[in-house]
Amino acid sequence: MGLLTLKEDRPTPKSVYNWRVYTCATVASFAACLIGYESAFFGTTLALPSFTKEFDFETYDSNSLALLKQNIVSVYQAGAFFGSLAAYATSYYLGRRFSLIFFNVIFAIGCIMQLACTGDKGLGLIIGGRVLGGFGVGGCSNMTPIYISELSPPAVRGRLVGLYELGWQMGGLVGFWINYGVNTTLEPSHSQWLIPFAVQLIPSGMLFIGLIFIPESPRWLLSKGRREQALKILCWIRQLEPDHPYLLEELSYIDHDLESYQREIGSGFWKPFKTLKDSNVRWRFILGGLLFVFQNGSGINAINYYSPTVFKSIGIQGTNTAFLTTGIFGVVKTTLTFVWLLWLIDHLGRRTLLIAGSIGGSLCMWFIGAYIKISKPEDTQANDKLSSAGIAAIFFFYLWTAFYTPSWNGTPWVVNSEMFNQNTRSLGQASASANNWFWNFIIARFTEQMFNSMGYGVYFFFASLMIISSFFVILCVPETKSIPLECMDRLFAVKPVWRAHGVLMEELAQEEVIRSADSGERKSAEEDALQVDGGDTKGSSV
Structure with missing residues (x-):
């Protein structure tokens, strides 16, 4: 098989794999750019000298400062948790596209609040703005994978939903480097730390403009009885005539799926909750939540939100050095996301990637923890160079990144966007997103304290969870690549x-x-x- 060779569920006209479906997925993925940037830039901003000076961080003792940082970071995840749940309601009443517009506007309002903050006013506006920004991000994290998966031909669905992850990583890449840039090129000032906050509005503006031009999900329109409009959009996005056999077959799949659930469950805002009586459906909700338990249990968000703390624990000294190391981490993640997107996700499949990522990542974490326990890098002086063991620990950190990125980084989002049927897709994605942000919140809220109290044990903790996750995938997660969305019930049976x-x-x-x-x-x-x-x-x- 070639690099871009596709395994199709049925003979598919080449016109189906066209620029329109890729453009719609790319526009929706601007939402992921703002999520990725928001998740990446704030941890290093908290270590930016101009920020710490303006808000008098030096007046706090270590425990009080850790608590303050955790509260500032974690209110964002708390807002995202509620936003992801609210997206179920907006998705039902407004649709996928207008939900994205709504949550993007909420996010922009939160950004503007943060830009109005000063040292004299205190951190209140930043905290409030991060709550609103998190609420918007949570809604977008729910809607974007659903929207893309409902537009996608099965053979490239993983790749197109993977654009969401790519957008996340590109936003994160900018977020990881932004503070290194302002710290090395600008004098410490209010404007210096304000620039990273202002950059949040760029992907938000790009998303808003793009959403003006892309269509609503035809599957959602069909579920609302707007058949003529749905058919018109489906013909446009597939570049096929209404009477083409492929299009008729796709419509028959969707119609059969909708008729089945209309007959068995019925339509309505509360009706999908009745599906939880079905053990097959209930298990998928649990599975979606557990995927994000193990994703966060890998340690990724401890690194995203507190990268200076993480690199300091390994022995990296100095603000700029920590920022540089964090930036390289972002480059590695983004580069490997391209590999995952173009080849791995739709060729090796979801299960293989998750299992390989769990085993390889766990081994790397065990090595890093052992290095910290034996070498005690926190006892080294600021001007000391890393030992050969320290260099090896940095190598294993980036090797961990190489295992994690093409596996647990984006694959749980792909699986969750695929495995629910039409009547439960919005509710299922809301549950999965809420789980993601809940465990994000737990990590953000306690990471600093974990490093203060557990030291090297933090790495052993994450290593243990990663090895457990490999058994979870082997025993519980079916492969979903190339399976039509309307056949997921059959797959899980x-x-x-x-x-x-x-x-x-x-x-x-x-x-x-x-x-x-x-x-x-x-x-x-x-x-x-x-x-x-x-x-x-x-x-x-x-």
């Missing part, structure tokens, strides 16, 4: 889990053969009928 994908893909292939044979028989019968009619007409004229 197949046991054992590790064979489900192969069994269902074989069934779909057999069904396609039967459909093709039936279509050929009908076509042959129609041709025979036409020949007979033509013969009768000729005979009567004679």
